Amino acid sequence: MYNLQLTPEQIEFRDAVRDFVNREVRPAAIDPKRLEPFEKPLMTGFLDQLAQMGLRGLALPEEAGGAGADLLTSCVLLEEIAAGDVDLAMVLGETALLARAVHDAMSDGQRQRWLPKFEANDRYHLSLIARDDDAERGWSYHQAMPAAADIPGTPEVVAERDGNGWVISGLAPFVANAPVAGLFIVQARIADAPGTVTVLIGNDAQGLSIDLELPAFGGGGERARWHHGAVAAVTLNSCRVADDDVLAADAVRRMLQSGLPARRTVQTAAVNIGVARAAYEAAVDYAKMRWQGGRHIVEHQAIGMKLADVAIQLEAARGLTWKAAWVTDHPEAISGRSVNDLPWAVVARTFTAQSLHRATLEAAECFGAMGVMRDMPLQKYVHDTLVLQHAVDCDLAAPLVVAETVAGYSR
């Protein structure tokens, strides 16, 4: 059976978000006063309003006060948010993803202590500090991955045993959601024994500090900020954590290994689609309005072909991303031989990133010189899709994970 019909609930939720984004978020996001400066502070007012609509706890089970949404539903909604503002979508996507994962990993006691705080405050987001052992993916094709500690510059967060708890210290330089996080889920290496411990640390914990966000151009101008959402460095200076706030080791393994990175990757593809869709919609509107060469420019073959190409790329990307979302939630689709056994998250993400950056450039081209002006949104969409093209899960080597799967090779 193959069914592309969304449920009435999914459509209703999508339309509510789309309506809010079109009415409120997008006009503010593309206001020239916001577009022109290099710095674009997170629009926290909208972040809170979207949280009130249920998007922060989107994937959290219903019994925990969430919407219990599957990954496909999350993708549908994140596309809508990203069509208004990419940063809002990245922050909410990360919190929604972690809310479900950490809820599953918590003990009953931990849920009782932390869940009410999450529910009570719309600005309470979640942030994960953990080592991704697979961070360099395809680059280590044909050779063993070095341990994370062997990679120069890899920060270490270390836990030392202290009575009936742990003392956590270290620096994590780039932590998603850190500026808005109420709760940090921190994986730390145990100081004098093999293994790690994963703990829950509130943003009010003693010894925890959050640096200012990276400026648009930092390091004496040598570095350009290259991320979406809200990111900051987190310093843990002898942060004391009681055993009550340690997550069970097997629960952590399940959380980190049962598709959390893959889910994030699929969600990011959906965000990418939202950005490119905003560019596409702008180009269609403009092509119908702009008059050159004795007609509306949409009537020139050259422009018509561009819009057609962008539309085709968008649909292809959405098709792959929805499929990846579905398969991630339904592994039986692979085991039952309905769908090929591929790392679908990577398939969707790499195709989406590459094709939609090109598509966004094509949309910008419809605007002529106005496509590169900073008071117009097109150049921002181009930049946003470029940033999305260069992330760890989507770099030059990332698709090699697909080669490993099809060849049955494992590094």
Next chain:
Amino acid sequence: MDFSLNEEQRGWQMEARRFAEEEIRPISLARDQIADPKATFDWEIIKKGSQLGFRTLAVPREWGGHEADFVTQALVMAELARGDSSVSKTFSQCWKWSHLIAASCTKDQKERFLKPFIEDDTFVLGKGGTEANAGSDNRMPPENDPKAGWKLRAERRGDEWILNGTKMFIANGSVAKLFFVDARTNPDANIREGSTMFMIPRDTPGFRIGKVFNKRGWRFYQNGELIFEDARVPHANVVGEVNGGVKARATDKSEFGDIELAANALGICDDAVGMAMHFARNYKRAGKLVIDHQLVQLKLNEMYMLTEALRSFVLRTAWERDRKLPDLGNNVLVMNYSQEVVQRVTRANMEIHGPEGCTMHARVDKLVRDAMVWTHLAGDTVQRVKVVKRLPLTTGG
């Protein structure tokens, strides 16, 4: 066939390379990162470059310039662009219009404008055609709509012309001392027959500069709004004939503007290739040097291949212009081609660098942003469609 450069060409190339490395490159990133588009410009670099001859490179010797040939101009633009593409463009924009003065202006106009241009290190040139509702229409006016194209109006009153209207995105807009401006002098005729080109000194009464546009790339390069409110221009400033503006522009057969963008792109590509090679040889990823990964080797190969192909096309086209060979479209084709190449090569440089944590090398990012400008300048569909008329008739039936 002989691909060697003569001594003069080599000399200019070396001088431009040294200036780019020692003077332009050190200020390039800092200028790019100034948020206010009016504040990115740096007169010191213009003065220094002017004193070395880069502002007046193309002006004939009899008027005090260097009369460098097109091959030299292409070499210099590429070298300067390697330091900063938009600084290179600021210089070459002056050559572009000095070609026009030399080809189309009267002796009196040359005395009044070319001489001060030569003598003043801060005398920069610009040209205004584009308006809010006249972009593609200026370059490819539709047959069925004679009113299409620029609307800026010029009406004669005695020995003067009164100009009213607004130009947009005009290069060197906020810094030029002299502009060539296209205006309608017969609103009922199409722009080929109904417009006149005027020389507009910066201090023309009734003429002022409006906003400076804030761009994603080429941030040093100024694009401004030119506002004319009953601006009074003497008849003696008409270039060519009244209602002959388009013809006057066409007297400059150099097609310099097309080679210009291609040569500039070549400089960006050289910069990107150098950066990628340096990074690949000095940084490690997954336990080995970046250059030891096959993926990177293939990318570097692609970058070099495209850059060398562009270099050959640029220099061949410049050489053809120097020999005044029939123009069979190469001027435009090389410009169109440079868009593909500069965008692919700068993106490949970005892929090799990859993200480091949540940051990207700022110059790698800048090259990609600068390269985006080519989409609408050098490779838009109007340019691509127009060239077809010039392609050799000997090909095909």
